[in-house]
Amino acid sequence: MIRASMKRNVFSIHENEIIANAAKLFVNHRIGTLPVVDGSNKLIGILTLQCVLKIVMPDFVNLVGNFEFLNNFGAMEARVPLQKELDRPIKEIMLKPFSVNENWSLLHAAAMLNKENVIDIPVVNDDGILVGLASHVDIGTALIKSWDLK
């Protein structure tokens, strides 16, 4: 079961918080994923470091497809978000919620990680309440432990 391998003390953030506060949480606790919850701790979204970094490195870098021709990002290197960008609610940039149920198997959770192409996945109970977070390392090492390694 995934609940045996997940982290239980998880930092989460309320849906009405602003991006600046989320950014502080990422930096102060050196984390990469923040589950977004409502007043009853129900998972309603996911905020990743990538969502926040997109403010200074928007999608157009991906649109170009190939940036091997770029040796120097010029003015982009010095780009910092504007205050009004940091004051936006996280709701505007968070990802739709995805999670695994605490009763799911490790392989089921690994398949979900793979499908969502993420490195951390929130764990919820049957009511959708956030109960933990499992990283790809948590899931992967727990799976490998079950092998008969000699």
Added chain:
Amino acid sequence: MSPQIISSAIFLVALLLIFTEKVHRTIIALVAALLMIVVGTFAGFYSQEQALEVIDFNTLGLLMGMMLLVALLEPTGFFQYLAILGGKLSQGKPVRLLVMLGAVTSIVSMFLDNVTTIVLIAPVTILICEILGYNTQPFLISEAILSNTGGVATLVGDPPNILIASAAGFSFNDFLVHSLPIIIVTWFVALAVLNFLFRKEFQGLKNKTNHEALMQLEPKSVLKDLKTTRKVLVVIILAFFGFLLESVIHLEPSTIAFTSAAVALLWVRPPDLKRTLNLIEWDILIFFGALFVMVGGLEKAGVLHIFTQALTESAHLHPLVLGVGLIWIVAIISSFVDNIPITIALIPVLQELGTLGFDITPLWWALVFGAGLGGNGTIIGSTANVIVTSLSEKTRNPITPALWNKKGLPVMLATCFTASLLYIAFYYLIGF
């Protein structure tokens, strides 16, 4: 209800729905076309056989052949290469950058599909602006406007031109003689007006210094497949020789485009043919086919005949008044409504005028200029405008409808005015 009312209602409701952009224009056109056939069959003014006959396969073939060539060239990075090279050559000077990027998109749009050109070049434009720390708005708006304008110059540069050429029997060379010179002048007028309108924005960019980063760009490293690039470019050049010699080799433009595409496919042999074919803009081809069927219904129901009669009553007017009037009316309509349905609807009207003994050649050219230049006026006037606007939303300076009206509308008025003056001059100097 009379066939005229039924068919007009279907066409107008479809146009209105296309205008609202709630549902993709291709889906609306397809539903409306099928409705026209079914209703027309029961009401007795249109048949399935007639619907098939009105589809202009020469237009569809030419579009598809050119799309196939672009589909082969697109993944090679050639479009991005040109944009980066243009950016580098500008040395980061704002006006020069606008001219270089505008020229690259315009020249490519004269020969290849301008939607693909914008889709591939606009992201590079944003990247160059971000490297330089420039506001992207002047560059994106100018790129769309200049590419729309450049496309009017050649037979293959703009879909309305392909439609008009096929209906009027104009060759590639006819466009080089009648449209290219007028458009070259108009393009420079558009450039001058854009430079004037964005003068304040450019003034503020003079202190920015990230030129070194721009000069370190390596355009060549964006070319992923040099061999394929060369092969497709050779075939495209041969295709243009084919278009130039159309009257000598007695081949339709669609045959030339398709033959070139077939030769390119055989030479390149893309490893994943399905992927290449997926790059063809099927939505546009279906949109065209559906519009032909829809307008065919209007024609068979006698609606377009009413328009022709109204125009015949203005026969006492000088052909130049009619021509210039047509440029402006079509331009104004095209700035709000897609210029493709307008062109397809006006073609049978002009053809009927021709059968009544009118000299319609000047009117065909008026339609070319009106449909091509009108799209610059509003944010929804052309697909290129819509694309750069949606890309700008990923930057700090999104393009708003109000901004477009402030910058695009004066350009549209100036270019239509210039084209009208040159149209009059051409009428007297070389005739149409």
